[in-house]
Amino acid sequence: MAGHSKWANIKRQKAVVDAKRGKTFTQVSRAIIIAARSGVPDPALNFQLRTAIEKAKAAGIPNENIERAIAKGAGTFGGDNTSLEEIRYEGYGPSGVAILIEALTDNRNRTAADLRAAFSKNGGNLGETGCVSWMFQQKGVCVVQNVVDEEQLLEASLEADAESYETSDEIAEVFTEIANLENLSQTLKAKGFSVTDLELRWIPSNSVEVTEPDQARSLLKLIDTLEGLDDVQNVTANFDMNEQLMAASMT
Structure with a gap:
């Protein structure tokens, strides 16, 4: 699975920007709503909900907002009739990079239009369902901090x-x-390890190497634009890029 951590590193760098524009707050709140809706609204009995709540607390979201999101997911929040649904979109970016987008929306037409505009303005194309998902497999990931003994981790x-x-x-x-x-x-x-995050991640079975600076800038701008949309929860792509080019393209 070599190379998947590089994508995660990109995500962490972008997280700072996302937090500044309130993106993290929206993402995590919606994740709590969906988790509470898909299982029992009790974190002790719902692993997905428990994980979403942990992420919310790590992001500094107040407890009252967390409780409100749980109530919305459970259908017990008075006066709220918002119906969110999970949808996966697929497309191609510059250099033929395959891109998966996971969204939560109350308006499919609006979300699709926003995604299509983002792709077209940044050298990509929103595709049909199934056009790239066959290249990815979803896995569970534990992020562990401060690993000093790799043998013990193994x-x-x-x-x-x-x-x-x-x-x-x-x-x-x-x-x-x-x-x-x-x-x-x-x-x-x-075993004493510091597990700081749990997530479900789409792992690509192949990767596209991006070497041209213009293509790299367009690709990262596309991903950034997609992640900036309110309805988008997660974006995954199957590209590989050396760190120097990546750093230059993100400035």
């Missing part, structure tokens, strides 16, 4: 039936099947 990961892991500095990402994510997280924590 042993704990194997014990928890993880599939693989990647390390960068003192940060590790451990990959597993979605159904095993909670078990993996609990095992790593029991």
